[in-house]
Amino acid sequence: MPLPFIPEPPPSTQSHEYWMQEAIREAYKAEAIGEVPIGAVIVLGDQIVGRGHNLRESSKDGTAHAEMIAIREASETLEAWRLLHCRLYVTLEPCPMCSGAIVQCRIPLVVYGAPDPKAGCAGTLMNLLQEPRFNHRTEIVPGVLQDECASLLTQFFRKLRKKS
Numbered sequence: 249m250p251l252p253f254i255p256e257p258p259p260s261t262q263s264h265e266y267w268m269q270e271a272i273r274e275a276y277k278a279e280a281i282g283e284v285p286i287g288a289v290i291v292l293g294d295q296i297v298g299r300g301h302n303l304r305e306s307s308k309d310g311t312a313h314a315e316m317i318a319i320r321e322a323s324e325t326l327e328a329w330r331l332l333h334c335r336l337y338v339t340l341e342p343c344p345m346c347s348g349a350i351v352q353c354r355i356p357l358v359v360y361g362a363p364d365p366k367a368g369c370a371g372t373l374m375n376l377l378q379e380p381r382f383n384h385r386t387e388i389v390p391g392v393l394q395d396e397c398a399s400l401l402t403q404f405f406r407k408l409r410k411k412s
């Protein structure tokens with residue numbers, strides 16, 4: 249039987265910037281295969297338990313966002329659907345789907361890089377992570393390595409426009 253609850257690990261000895269660099273590494277993996285460069289990692293204590301990068305085009309799956317892939321991997325690693333004590337680092341503010349998944353999985357902290365004016369549901373368009381009517385609320389740390397995360401995206405789309 250898997251543990252119903254994940255025991256609380258000692259706090260991370262690394263900064264949010266350190267873990268965001270890992271999410272950025274994931275974003276580069278997406279870019280390398282022609283995907284929009286968005287990456288995510290899920291961290292428990294000082295351990296990465298889930299990684300993901302955007303695979304929407306290559307998997308032809310509109311749900312293959314970086315966060316969804318990282319969440320699935322973390323649940324597998326921890327054998328739990330409740331990702332207690334976990335922190336999700338993502339280069340772009342989560343969309344409505346991923347914000348919903350974050351709430352469903354009870355992730356207590358989300359750290360994101362760039363805000364998303366077109367789909368951001370962690371405070372920009374709406375705030376699904378801190379909706380008082382839901383049974384779970386997530387702490388949010390916005391804007392960590394924001395410039396680096398945002399320029400990954402602007403450079404990608406600039407190159408794409410040049411090609412076409």
Ligand SMILES: [Zn+2]
Pocket residue numbers: 313314315342343344345346347
């Ligand atoms: Zn998403």
